[in-house]
Amino acid sequence: MSIKFDKTEKAVVIHLNGRLDSTNAAAVEKEIFENIESANVVMDASSLDYISSAGLRVVLVVAKKLQREGGRFVLSGLQPHIRDVFDISGFLSILETADDREAALAAI
Template identity: 45%
Template sequence: MDIIESTAGTAKVAGLRGRLDTATAPAAETRLLEMLADGGSVVVDLAEVHYVSSAGLRVLLKAAKMARVAGGGFAVAAPQPSVREVLEISGFDKILEIHATRDAAAASFG
């Protein structure tokens, strides 16, 4: 798993690449929580993620909760169809803000 950091508007963007699974979830969690520590907004760009396991879902949920507590924003952008399906089947599409593009996700923070 690679994490490429950038910005879109005022939001920080974590562009994930590879699999978000048991092997990669701890590193992704650490990095996302660090990005959220100052209360800013973070977009997780899943355009290059082709697989998300339950461990990966847990990371997204934990980051979303931390963002709420810290007064920041958290959104997911551009999930591949297979990843979107996992998000929908698990009900995470009702918990997380999911946007078609990175820019749309960043714009959602206002």
């Protein structure tokens, strides 16, 4: 798993690449919270190959923290098999999503 952060005028864009699972979820969560200064975050999952329940928890924790602080969280670029995981878990009904980074930034 690799994570890259891009700061724009509107949001911090978090690029996830690889697998987000129980072996790295705690480290990923820690790194995200160390790097999001903005109240708005776009999580670009276009290069995410796999997500486990531990990974889903990370996404939910980040989204809820931003919501409590009055920020926005948009999940973008979900590949079909990753979208299915979010759909089955019920997360698509509680998280804002966009087709790609540009659409997510426009939504913010």
